[in-house]
Amino acid sequence: MRAASVKDVADRAGVSVGTVSNVLNNPDRVATATRERVLAAISELGFVRNDAARQLRAGQSRTIGLVLLDAANPFYAALAAGAEDEAAKHNSTVLLASSQGDPRREERYVDLFEEQRVQGLLISPVGDPSARLGQLVSRGVPTVLVDRDAEAESYGSASVDDVHGGRLAVEHLVADGRRRIAFLASDPGLRQVADRFAGARQAAESAGAELEFVRTSGMTILGGRAAAADLLRRETAPDAIFCANDLLATGVLQALIMDGRYRVPGDVALVGYDDIEFASSAIVPLTTVRRPAEEMGRTAVRMLLGKVEVEHTVFKPELVVRASSRRTGDAAS
Template sequence: MKRVGIRDVAERAGVSISTVSNALNHPHTVSAPLVERVRSVADELGYLPLQAAQQLRAGRNGLLGMTVINIANPFFAALVSGAEEAAAAAGYRILVGNSDDDVVKERGHLELFERVQVEGVIVSPFGDAGPSIRRLQARGIPVVLADAKDDDAQLPSVSFDDVAGGRLAAEHLLANGRRRIAFVGAREEVRQVRERLQGAREAVAEHTDARLEVVISTRTTAALGQAFGADIAAAPRAEWPDAILATNDHLACGIVSGLVGAGVRVPEDIAVIGYDDIEFASVAAVPLTSVRQPAREMGRRAAELLVEHIAGSREHRALVFQPELVVRASTKTTSTAAATTTGAAAG
């Protein structure tokens, strides 16, 4: 059978060869309707770029793809590290795409994985990756979700119980007498943030004398946290919260720095609790209380599930890890550490 070439796609789509090349390899340079038309024709004809076709003739390429929300966050760096470890043990290498909190970048990484015909993909989604995932599956490329759940139970997944994590953090603050809690995090359309906020709200709702203020940030970096801490310190003291729950440790450490730098005592004036329990949390100037996520283990299990599916498994396992609270000086407690759950995976 004659191999379908780029010229065949161009003729069927009624465009030039260069337009086909741009639509498939540089979609940002071509209008969206034209990209869709070219891809539709390419799918219909079964067109594969030369590189991908060569790889398929060889049987396998030993490559996996992985997207993460923001690799600058140590949680995602650890997630990748765990996945790479398990992949290497099975003879695979991982191409990593950093979405950097950008749905367009995320989509571009998944399109690249499709073009080079990786053998499987791990997706830690920032936006709605559904259409891109379905394209990968249509090409016969298995997909596993990491730090995310598939509500339709059609994909294997490794996730974290963020509702329980948010509740755990808020309950700790409430148990230590805090009643004016500020929840500081990214936009609620990010699933992890939405679920952590849900858990915090549930805990606060059980105390009639407590309130929760939600502060949304476009990013969750240490620099923005530092600015936020300084802004709080500059406000009248009557307006201060007595506790802050940040949705990651980067943000929380920045908040502590901003508060302390402006003369606010942590935790005497304002307690601060973070999320992820990154390595730096324990050695910060004020050691940070945090909800621990076993990121490396989650990445490892995601890669193991993917390798199983590449080998032919069709079991859609959903592993859910549970939170563990690590208590340190930033929330003022007589206890040095408290593990309220095992952190084990279920499912």
Template sequence: MSISVKDVAALAQVSVGTVSNVLNRPDKVSAATVQRVQAAIDELGFVRNDAARQLRAGRSRSIGLVVLDVGNPFFTDVARGAERRAAESDLAILLGNSDDDESRETRYLDLFEEQRVQGVLITPVDDVSTRLARLRARGIPVVLVDRPSDSGEFSSVAVDDVGGGYLAARHLLDTGRRRIAFVGGPLTTRQVTDRLAGARRAVESERDASLEVIEATALTVLEGRAAGERLRGRKPGDRPDAVFAANDLLAVGVLQALVMLGSITVPDDIAIIGYDDIDFASAAVVPLSSIRQPSELIGRRAVDLLLAEIDDGAGVDQVVFPPELIVRQSTAARQQ
């Protein structure tokens, strides 16, 4: 049998309106009455109909989050930071994984609109400004995550990826490496192209240095391993002396192919640096140097911007965090 608000009111000997206030606006009810109504709820096993409440309020108590790849620990940490911040405001995160697929991304945005979420956080596959503008026009604010807003139309939280790419390549150059290979892709991904642009800027400052681009089809360990196997198959004189991988998953794959599946030593033969500084980086068979992004902080700050727009009608804000170079064994200076 379904227990209703009327049943709770009858048992607590209060009006239906009082029960509603206890559920939605307890500050308007005396502590004694709240306690009596809560006791009736517990005794009857009443469960509120949140869907009906959302229809009346016109909004759910949730925020939609769409990420490129939920299998990437970086995005897992971003989601964790967003979830923790949202919980502080009594909100839940609905997580969608676009898997770098525009059609999946669109389906999640449609779903979130149907669910009447409070707002949307998104790392877009490509330019979806028209779709996001439609969400905003319908009263659903949007914040871009790990991606700047080129048009300045939306608030965003990102890291300076051009600066991060420069830091990574500059570090390799400072350790004496001169033949650098950049492993990353697809090259249509904004974060990848920005990191490559930063690396190019660093390499171009050294007359005797070169940068080779090895494009991957995805930012995964398997793609990194495939790139590493191609490098391992070259003659020693044709190999780079350093690899800058566009993320740590690629870097782990390259490392596996070179060290665990071959006879190449890291860092003496080839140095490797990744990007994101996920937990796997420090736990790799050769601890990986990396460019650290404050992943959980990115998620928290994105929710902050969203709530500011929801609650206060705050304007557009572009937050850009500086990247940090983390040096470990994989880029140590060659032993003499």
């Protein structure tokens, strides 16, 4: 069964197509009785306007495309919520896509959003986005990177100083006497991961501590659990684990508790990254590096809608110390 059209509504209401258009777009121009008759026909036929087509005809869109690295991660969900909230204030909507860390999937979404003539694009890219995003900007599509800094002159960015964040985490661990630190992440080539590890390495080298990059199967709870299980099978386990996000840290905590030989934080201190909602409510509340996810999303939308030529906002992360790294706050293993 085909969808009802504007002509179907006009025929049912006994008016012209132009009158139906006025009811939809300029209702004050239509007499009350006629307007009510058209609205009744719309209801009876279940008519839904094709707003995308209308916007294309008008040459204007009120839709913002948002491509995230991983929409399943609560950090990115919070970022998207902030973007949606800010967009709604400006009568715009956000269409969300998740690349899942796959550059080809990311490219398909960028192409799709360009085909849809979006108002602008927000993107947390997998790799180097400069060539493709430069094309978008040259074609009049405002673009802002989220959770990634940009040095390009053609598009803006809203990011976090992840080098500083990594340094904060390891400085905290070495100040507590930790000397064998494992850094867990899935992809050392991902910019956010590389920056966090760089900051962690700076702090470890300054303190004379060991720091090892341990690659995980994914940036997930299961990835953290599997990597921690491997670490605990070693003859000498690390005395601290710094995870590139809170999902990994949650998996590590589960592995430590299931193993039963190590107290957290007495034997192994644990630090995550992001401060997602349930970090504070874990069985051993997680020490983590907080990033302002919602504010990052709101800021990126404001940049986009302001259509600034260049603006780069870098947020400072904050260390949030909880029981998983406090020796005086040892929790049950």
